[in-house]
Amino acid sequence: MSETRKWTGGCHCGRVRFEAELALDGLKICNCSYCQKRGSIMGFVPVSAFRLLSGKDEEKEYLFNKKKIHHTFCPECGIGSYSYGTTPSGASMVAINVRCLDGVDAAALTPTLFDGRSL
Numbered sequence: 001m002s003e004t005r006k007w008t009g010g011c012h013c014g015r016v017r018f019e020a021e022l023a024l025d026g027l028k029i030c031n032c033s034y035c036q037k038r039g040s041i042m043g044f045v046p047v048s049a050f051r052l053l054s055g056k057d058e059e060k061e062y063l064f065n066k067k068k069i070h071h072t073f074c075p076e077c078g079i080g081s082y083s084y085g086t087t088p089s090g091a092s093m094v095a096i097n098v099r100c101l102d103g104v105d106a107a108a109l110t111p112t113l114f115d116g117r118s119l
Helices: 033-038
Strands: 005-010 017-022 028-030 042-046 050-054 060-062 070-073 082-086 092-097 112-114
Touching: 005 050, 017 042, 017 092, 028 033, 028 042
Parallel strands: 028 112
Antiparallel strands: 005 017, 017 050, 042 092, 060 070, 070 082, 082 092
């Protein structure tokens, strides 16, 4: 089990930057139509563990299906580094695309499948 630590990350061009406190265990790959095409590896944190440093006024957002998860992306480079919404219990959360964290080797991670396609 990895320890929780503060990470920085963002989009490809650097317009969107954030910091988040999370551990690199319990990660998920979702098989819904959007996540499958995007190829994200997601780590989930409460809103209190996430801070957007730059890009808030520039980001765009994509909603689909039940329109509960706000998939943000940079309009310049197109990278979706995080999404936000609520958990099934109603708590606010942020889903961090750990591929967008600085210094993370995605090939060394061991995410598990989340069956979002069945929701």
